[in-house]
Amino acid sequence: MRSAPxxxxxxxxxxxxxxxxxxxxxxxxxxxxVGGIGNRGVVSTxxxxxRVHGVHSAMAIAxxxxxxxxxxxxxxxxxxxxxISEIVMALLAEVSPLMEPLSLDEAFLxxxxxxxxxxxPAGPREVAEGLRARIRAxxxxxxxxxLAGSKLLAKIASEQAKPDGLLVVEPGTERALLxxxxxxxxxxxxxxxAEHLRRAGITTVAEISGAGEAELVRLLGKSHGAGxxxxxxxxxxRPVVADRDVKSVSVEDTFDHDLTDRAHVRHEIDRLADRCVxxxxxxxxxxxxxxxxxxxxxFSTLTRSETLRAPTDDxxxxxxxxxxxxxxxxxxxxxxxxxxxxxxLADFTQEDLFAQRAAEREPGESDAAExxxxxxxxxxxxxxxLSGQDVVHEEYGPGWVxxxxxxxxxxxxxxxxxxxxxxxxTFAVEDPALTHGEPLPLVALxxxxxxxxxxxxxxxxxxxxxxxxxxxxxxxxSSPGRAPKSRSGAGTGSGPERGTSIP
Ligand SMILES: [Mg+2]
Numbered sequence: 008m009r010s011a012p013x014x015x016x017x018x019x020x021x022x023x024x025x026x027x028x029x030x031x032x033x034x035x036x037x038x039x040x041v042g043g044i045g046n047r048g049v050v051s052t053x054x055x056x057x058r059v060h061g062v063h064s065a066m067a068i069a070x071x072x073x074x075x076x077x078x079x080x081x082x083x084x085x086x087x088x089x090x091i092s093e094i095v096m097a098l099l100a101e102v103s104p105l106m107e108p109l110s111l112d113e114a115f116l117x118x119x120x121x122x123x124x125x126x127x128p129a130g131p132r133e134v135a136e137g138l139r140a141r142i143r144a145x146x147x148x149x150x151x152x153x154l155a156g157s158k159l160l161a162k163i164a165s166e167q168a169k170p171d172g173l174l175v176v177e178p179g180t181e182r183a184l185l186x187x188x189x190x191x192x193x194x195x196x197x198x199x200x201a202e203h204l205r206r207a208g209i210t211t212v213a214e215i216s217g218a219g220e221a222e223l224v225r226l227l228g229k230s231h232g233a234g235x236x237x238x239x240x241x242x243x244x245r246p247v248v249a250d251r252d253v254k255s256v257s258v259e260d261t262f263d264h265d266l267t268d269r270a271h272v273r274h275e276i277d278r279l280a281d282r283c284v285x286x287x288x289x290x291x292x293x294x295x296x297x298x299x300x301x302x303x304x305x306f307s308t309l310t311r312s313e314t315l316r317a318p319t320d321d322x323x324x325x326x327x328x329x330x331x332x333x334x335x336x337x338x339x340x341x342x343x344x345x346x347x348x349x350x351x352l353a354d355f356t357q358e359d360l361f362a363q364r365a366a367e368r369e370p371g372e373s374d375a376a377e378x379x380x381x382x383x384x385x386x387x388x389x390x391x392x393l394s395g396q397d398v399v400h401e402e403y404g405p406g407w408v409x410x411x412x413x414x415x416x417x418x419x420x421x422x423x424x425x426x427x428x429x430x431x432x433t434f435a436v437e438d439p440a441l442t443h444g445e446p447l448p449l450v451a452l453x454x455x456x457x458x459x460x461x462x463x464x465x466x467x468x469x470x471x472x473x474x475x476x477x478x479x480x481x482x483x484x485s486s487p488g489r490a491p492k493s494r495s496g497a498g499t500g501s502g503p504e505r506g507t508s509i510p
Contacts, residue, residue, distance in 0.1 A: 008244055009156035012131050012175050013119045016153045016161035017099065017138065019112035020170040023263070024054035026088055027081055027395060029147050029449045031407055032421050033428030038078035041395075042068045043264075043271075051083055051263045055170060065264040079409075081395030087446035088112075091146050098141050102134060107247045110261040115158055117247040135173050147423075147449040157243035160184065163192060181241035186213035193238050195231065197305030203227065215239035256290065257298065257348025258282045265304045265341025272342065276333050279347040280326040287349055293320035297328040300346035301336055308344075311336060314351070325349060392416040392436060397444035403432065405444050411436060423449050 019025065023041040028034045038057035042050045048068040060075035068080065092111040099106050099114055103121025108114040118131050129137070135152045142150045153164025155176035163184065168174035176184055189211060190196050190204050204210070207226055209218055216239045224232035237243075258279050266272050276299070287294065298312040311332040319325065329347045392398070392411040398418055399405050406420035409431060416436050421429025434441050 008242060009119075010178050011119075012154040012156055012161075012177065013117065013122075014155055014158055014161045014247060015116040015118055015131065015135060015138075016155075016158070016165045017095075017114055017116065017150050018152075018162075018165045018169070019095065019142075020149045020151055021052050021054050021058075022112035022148075023052035023083055023088055024057070025148050026084075026091060026449070027079075028054060030087070030423050030446065031079075031395075031419070032423070032425045033419055034079050038062070038075050040068070040071055040075070040078045040080050041083050042071070042080065043083075049264050053078075079394070082393040084395060084397070084446055090446070091148065091449070094145055095142055095150070098138060098145065102138060105247050105249050107249060110263070113261075115161065115247045118154075120247075132173070132175055135175075139171075139173065145450065155181070157181075157241070158245050158247065159194060159238060159243040160241065163188070185239065185241055186211065186216070188212045190215060193235060195235060195238070195306050197303075199305045200227065200231075200235075212239045255298070255348050255350035256283060256287045256292070256294065257300070257346055258286060259300060259344055259346030261302075261344045262342070265343050266345070267338065267341045269338065272333060272338055272345070273330060275345050276329050276347060277326050279345060280329045281322050283347045283349055284320060284322040284325050287320050293318040294349035295319075295351035296349065297325055297332065298346075298348040298350060299329050299332040299336070300344070300348065301333070301342055302344035304341040304343055306343070309336070312350075318351070397446050399442055399444040400432075400434075401440040403430075405447060416441070422447050424451060 024039045027039050027041060028037075034054075036056065037054075038060065039054040040050055040057050040062055041052045042048050050062060050064055050066045050068060050071050052064060053062040053071070057071075057075050057078045060078075062071045062075050062078070071078070072080065088111055095112070096106070096108060096114065099116055102125070103116045103118055104124050105117035105120035106114055107116075118134055121127070121134070122129075127134070131154045135154055139150055139152060142148065149171040151165045151168040151170060152173045153161040153166070153168055153176070154174070155161040155164050156178055160176045160181055164174040164176050167184075185192070189201075190209060191201050193212065193215075196204070203226060204215070207218070207222075209215055215223065215235060218226075220233060220236040223236045226232060227235060260275065260279065262275075266275065295318045296312050296314045298310055300308065300310045302308045313328050313332055315324070315328065325347070333345075392408045394408055394410055396408045397405065398408055400418065400420070403418075403420045405422055406418045406429065409417045409419045411417065414436055415433050416438075417431060417433045418441070419429050419431045
């Protein structure tokens with residue numbers, strides 16, 4: 008617990024829905040629900056206009072449709088969410104080297120470490136407002152920020168500040184903020200614990216404090232009870248952790264809604280395994296033990312690991328091992344967090360063991376090419392048009408699928424920079440003039456500073472500058488040695504090309 012509010016929690020407002028509204032001018036100010044696929048689909052994110060009708064994250068889509076039949080129901084476009092996430096995370100990393108991402112749109116930042124690293128005299132509030140302004144300028148989206156002396160309170164504060172706000176929890180005011188909150192606000196209180204506490208007459212944080220530590224321990228056991236009692240008093244000393252363990256490389260994601268579907272879990276595990284390998288290779292390392300981490304809906308956490316015969320940095324080996332480990336985990340009730348890590352790092356790979364896999368690759372294929380940075384797009388069959396998807400029509404240009412059925416697909420032709428809603432046209436699903444498209448940037452590219460050749464090439468005699476900015480390779484998109492959260496998509500393109508590609 009710090010005596011100054013130097014722990015920052017930033018959370019994008021209704022992230023997926025906000026991206027959709029920014030992408031699709033006709034949906035601005037309208038209820039938008041981004042959600043899962045199929046009959047068991049749940050709401051990932053609802054826009055504030057939809058929340059007014061009672062729609063919220065993790066609700067069944069079918070239920071949401073009854074509450075808010077006029078909302079736009081869209082499939083998620085993870086590719087663009089990840090692109091924007093990378094921009095946001097890069098802005099955060101500029102403020103402090105001590106950054107702990109929690110999900111695509113959420114992270115903790117240690118401003119004490121930031122002040123030490125950057126030498127900036129700006130106070131926490133100033134830093135937070137600066138960040139919010141930069142995010143708005145570079146992404147067109149709003150973020151809310153909480154500042155406090157602990158992670159728990161910073162996170163609660165950002166939630167209170169929503170949307171588009173900043174809340175500073177001044178030291179000494181922690182209890183006043185926490186006391187009236189429901190017990191579910193505290194980390195570690197899932198539905199089961201909350202129900203347990205409710206039966207004992209405890210529904211608010213103040214009532215946890217009032218019950219006393221002994222009673223909490225009696226109700227919930229020693230570690231959980233004591234931990235919760237301390238948290239209710241605002242005591243939380245957990246540090247912001249950028250890299251948990253230098254002897255291991257790991258990545259994890261917290262999901263907006265609990266994962267309950269095996270196929271979905273498998274898909275996320277593959278994605279995490281690939282990101283983990285990307286980071287591993289970025290560090291020029293390999294490892295022997297693959298670890299899978301799971302946090303269940305009730306915050307219980309477990310890890311499973313498997314040690315290989317030799318170190319690897321092969322994405323397919325890590326993926327297969329992680330899959331095997333996750334298959335053995337009971338996912339009943341849902342998972343809120345998944346992680347994949349590799350530990351027992353070695354400096355080189357035992358090439359012989361995995362030589363066969365390497366030989367299977369196409370000659371000349373770059374390593375980066377086999378590491379998908381985003382989930383695969385939905386099936387690209389022309390008879391499968393998903394609401395919200397990007398499309399391009401030969402004659403009418405870029406647009407998005409507004410709906411489809413009985414052999415027809417309705418497309419709205421508009422782009423993010425439009426100020427008025429675009430026109431709607433309907434086509435046969437097999438229309439050859441209609442194809443799947445790429446997401447367009449939310450703000451005009453010129454808003455992002457173009458990489459300019461600022462410094463002249465070092466003269467032959469200038470030996471002091473031993474580490475010049477590496478030239479990006481002509482083809483490969485990988486950026487060895489850089490954190491995977493770096494803005495690789497936006498920063499490595501060549502300047503002139505980007506300048507002329509403004510739509
Ligand atoms: Mg958010």
